[in-house]
Amino acid sequence: MGRPRSILVAFALAFVLAACGADEPTRTMGGEPPSPSPAADAFPVTVTGTNGSVTIDRRPERIVSLSPTATEMLFAIGAGDQVLAVDDRSNHPPEAPTTDLSGFEPNIEAIAAYEPDLVVYATEVGDLGASLESLGITVLQLDAAADLDGVYQQILALGTVTGHEGEAEALVGRMRAQVEEIVSSVDPGAGLTFYYELDDTFYSVTSDTFIGQLFTMLGLENIADAAGEANPYPQLSAEYIIEADPDLIFLADTECCGQSPETVAARPGWAGISAVRNGGVVPLDDDVASRWGPRVVDLLRRVADAVAAAEERAA
Amino acid sequence: MNARARTRAIAIGVVVLVAATVAGLLVGPARIGAGDVFRWLLALGRTPEGMTEQEATILANLRLPRVLVGGLVGASLAASGAAYQAVFRNPLADPYLLGAAAGAGLGATIAVAYGPSGVVEVTVPIAAFAGALVGVGLAYGLGRSGIGGRTATGLVLAGVAVASFLTAVQTFLQQQRSETLRQVYTWILGRLGTTGWDDVRLALPSVALAAATLWAVRRLLDVIEVGDIEAQSLGLHVGRLRLAVVVAASLATAAAVAVAGLIGFVGIIVPHTVRLLVGASYRAVLPLSVLFGASFLILVDLLARTVVAPAEIPIGVITAFVGAPFFVAVLRRSGRTA
Amino acid sequence: MRLERERAAATSGAPVALEVGELSVRLDGRRILSDVRLEVPTGSWVCVIGPNGAGKTTLVRAVAGLLPYGGSVRLWGRPSAELGRRERARAVAVVPQLPTIPEGLTVEQYVLLGRTPHLGLLAVDGPRDQEVVAQVLERLDVAWAAGRRLETLSGGELRRVVLARALAQEAPLLLLDEPTTGLDLGQQLRVLELVDRLRRADGLTVVSTMHDLTLAGRFAQRFALLSGGRLVAEGVRGEVLAPHVIAEHYGAAVRVIDDDELGWAVVPIPEPEP
Numbered sequence: 044m045g046r047p048r049s050i051l052v053a054f055a056l057a058f059v060l061a062a063c064g065a066d067e068p069t070r071t072m073g074g075e076p077p078s079p080s081p082a083a084d085a086f087p088v089t090v091t092g093t094n095g096s097v098t099i100d101r102r103p104e105r106i107v108s109l110s111p112t113a114t115e116m117l118f119a120i121g122a123g124d125q126v127l128a129v130d131d132r133s134n135h136p137p138e139a140p141t142t143d144l145s146g147f148e149p150n151i152e153a154i155a156a157y158e159p160d161l162v163v164y165a166t167e168v169g170d171l172g173a174s175l176e177s178l179g180i181t182v183l184q185l186d187a188a189a190d191l192d193g194v195y196q197q198i199l200a201l202g203t204v205t206g207h208e209g210e211a212e213a214l215v216g217r218m219r220a221q222v223e224e225i226v227s228s229v230d231p232g233a234g235l236t237f238y239y240e241l242d243d244t245f246y247s248v249t250s251d252t253f254i255g256q257l258f259t260m261l262g263l264e265n266i267a268d269a270a271g272e273a274n275p276y277p278q279l280s281a282e283y284i285i286e287a288d289p290d291l292i293f294l295a296d297t298e299c300c301g302q303s304p305e306t307v308a309a310r311p312g313w314a315g316i317s318a319v320r321n322g323g324v325v326p327l328d329d330d331v332a333s334r335w336g337p338r339v340v341d342l343l344r345r346v347a348d349a350v351a352a353a354e355e356r357a358a
Numbered sequence: 359m360n361a362r363a364r365t366r367a368i369a370i371g372v373v374v375l376v377a378a379t380v381a382g383l384l385v386g387p388a389r390i391g392a393g394d395v396f397r398w399l400l401a402l403g404r405t406p407e408g409m410t411e412q413e414a415t416i417l418a419n420l421r422l423p424r425v426l427v428g429g430l431v432g433a434s435l436a437a438s439g440a441a442y443q444a445v446f447r448n449p450l451a452d453p454y455l456l457g458a459a460a461g462a463g464l465g466a467t468i469a470v471a472y473g474p475s476g477v478v479e480v481t482v483p484i485a486a487f488a489g490a491l492v493g494v495g496l497a498y499g500l501g502r503s504g505i506g507g508r509t510a511t512g513l514v515l516a517g518v519a520v521a522s523f524l525t526a527v528q529t530f531l532q533q534q535r536s537e538t539l540r541q542v543y544t545w546i547l548g549r550l551g552t553t554g555w556d557d558v559r560l561a562l563p564s565v566a567l568a569a570a571t572l573w574a575v576r577r578l579l580d581v582i583e584v585g586d587i588e589a590q591s592l593g594l595h596v597g598r599l600r601l602a603v604v605v606a607a608s609l610a611t612a613a614a615v616a617v618a619g620l621i622g623f624v625g626i627i628v629p630h631t632v633r634l635l636v637g638a639s640y641r642a643v644l645p646l647s648v649l650f651g652a653s654f655l656i657l658v659d660l661l662a663r664t665v666v667a668p669a670e671i672p673i674g675v676i677t678a679f680v681g682a683p684f685f686v687a688v689l690r691r692s693g694r695t696a
Numbered sequence: 697m698r699l700e701r702e703r704a705a706a707t708s709g710a711p712v713a714l715e716v717g718e719l720s721v722r723l724d725g726r727r728i729l730s731d732v733r734l735e736v737p738t739g740s741w742v743c744v745i746g747p748n749g750a751g752k753t754t755l756v757r758a759v760a761g762l763l764p765y766g767g768s769v770r771l772w773g774r775p776s777a778e779l780g781r782r783e784r785a786r787a788v789a790v791v792p793q794l795p796t797i798p799e800g801l802t803v804e805q806y807v808l809l810g811r812t813p814h815l816g817l818l819a820v821d822g823p824r825d826q827e828v829v830a831q832v833l834e835r836l837d838v839a840w841a842a843g844r845r846l847e848t849l850s851g852g853e854l855r856r857v858v859l860a861r862a863l864a865q866e867a868p869l870l871l872l873d874e875p876t877t878g879l880d881l882g883q884q885l886r887v888l889e890l891v892d893r894l895r896r897a898d899g900l901t902v903v904s905t906m907h908d909l910t911l912a913g914r915f916a917q918r919f920a921l922l923s924g925g926r927l928v929a930e931g932v933r934g935e936v937l938a939p940h941v942i943a944e945h946y947g948a949a950v951r952v953i954d955d956d957e958l959g960w961a962v963v964p965i966p967e968p969e970p
Contacts, residue, residue, distance in 0.1 A: 147536050244544050244552055245670075270669035277669035278544075280551055282420050283387035285412065287668075299537065301477070311419035311554055315412050577820060580805065581812050583798035591760050591792075592865070593785030593813035637845075638800025641820075 090200040093186035102206045103161035109146035110165035115336035122205035188335040231262030237291040243300040245279045292318040298329040325349045371649030378653040382425035427553040428659045429652035434610035436651020439625020444579035446510045452625040453611040456517035460524035461493020462486040462615040471535040483616040490612035548621035548674030557617035568610035579640035623681025710772040713738040713901035718767035741902040743916035750922040752905035785813035789862035793874040804842040810864030852883035872904035909962040
């Protein structure tokens, strides 16, 4: 009868180990007192996230963020010290308390072990929202924004939720102003064409995507639009890109796939493309390009600089 | 089918291949006139009058290698499929039977997830090639031991076991590095979109060697159809033939997978179609599988880049669309005659 | 002419075509054959009989070198184990009881397989091979079916085609495992008569296993009775196909009829009414 018993022991052991497995949550923030909680009496508040109407009863002090974009937003509005843990992809700002939590493969138990009073996430994976709610945890889902207005809304929502409404509004105001200034710094009628590269097998984005319409704002024409009637992420062919001869090329695969202006120029047949000949190949930060947070302004500025330079050359 | 009819069929196969190659060179988003293409071909690579350097480069460095690789891959997969169907006496055997696909997928995943990121175009094909051979080697080694011995069934079962295991490892690694998922996924679907002369150089030696070997033993593939014991009584070294075929087919498959990802169904569609046309003797089926396999894939690639032009569909998707109903048809036929 | 010379060279004119000594076979741990001894004179027809499960098919396979065995098998004095696989296939042709019929092959392509032992590894069929196949198809009266697919033939026609493949090997020793399987009476007689004619015309040596004792007795010259993996009787018809021998090993009561008018036959005696 030894074998069944030892299996039982093994199970029990595994169970115990799993339960103790999650890291003991520790506050990694410095010892400074939290900023005076303005609007602590503004609670409870209700905001609308992707998961519908969410009511927060008390100002959250133990926020877990599973969305790198949400993390950036939270810190940008001054709510960083209310953030307990962020997922493994949240690498900005550097002081964010990164953990092993995954936003792609969320482990409900591990998240719950932090005893959060609010979980912010972007992608509904499995039953993430429902599972956390069944444990009594408040969840707020902020899916990928469709445009800049969507970004502003999310920042304001987070401001309301964390009791930093004032700072959130200020941030949004600054962003609007910066965007306006950037857009006006380029000539929208120049009609420059561009190719946006997602990876080294020529996947691109059309103007129907968030990042795509940012480019449209700057008056740029996307060569992938002709290819993406049904699919906002079409795969182009090298031949088409060469034939389309874009004035600018933006690389969003510098990290994942090691692409750079040099590797692009080395591709057979690419040396003759206008963008390559005129130094119009612009490497972008993979992370910034894949998020819709406050740094989207930086991205916009980078693109606008490239556009301005190209317009100057054309003049 | 007598020798004369066979020669005629092979001649037709060659003509079709040439036509497919020319069609492949003529089609593409860059509008290059047929006349220009022909003059370029005749000029043997130098830029003829009236053609821009750009156009010549597109032909020389994009379309031509793409068509060549398509042909090599198609020929490999079709010939390997036919040969495997012979030595395993199974109409549904395909080149990935003995774990070549799983091994290649694992190799590619390892290269993408853990290799240096800047040289993925170099590391992935090599890793996929090595992985495919490792997969087959494991299956063969496993299949030889045990009660099954070196029988056809034993090898197939070993192949299934190895493939499952390697796929599990691959899935696990992909989960560990989920940011690499999209890259590996696009590779798995099979594509010729990024082929260049490097791929031709990588694939050509293996494919040529393998195709030559399989072509040479086509006669013996007929003999093995009567079963291991009867084939032995006819003087055939069954184990040796099976090993030779597995080695040659795996080499060809590994090369194909390395440069083009996992393109499925070719190894089944082409040999069966050829059999429908010229009967079951491998003296005809093998050479024609090589020729029609090459043409088939070149034409499928043509579809892949014209159907949603200027976007591209992964080739594996198109062959799957064509392959699924094809499978049903084959199953019903063997069901009827079984 | 050339055929006879080749045959003579292969057989070195030896009087004993096949000599089996102390043959034993173990499969899956079970002993199938024990200490079997057999001598087959060149040009004769020896029939191996015995109840089901006696090991007749195993004996055929061992003689053809298709499975491992203990003891010795000599073909015209040469140990079979010394021969390469192809050389042995040029000496011994096997017609299996239940041949595997590959789908889609034509009769001609199938019979052509019999030429395999004569071709090199990478060689292709030459005109000589085509000639042999054509001749064999003629002799077995299946030339009309040359382009037909195997699946379209009847049982009797198929058996002749398989025999044709064996004959295409041009091997002087022919092993037939239950050659009458699946044939009606008329077809059975025709096949056996055909084999006998070929034997006499080409000087073939024939070893067959059969379960029909009457037919066996009518065509073969010598007999070997296998029972439980052992050779229990050997000799001419009168010695082996005798009622007491059959009764002992088949557990059946029979009478042997040897009549000038009726010919020779083994007839079961009905059980007496209780």
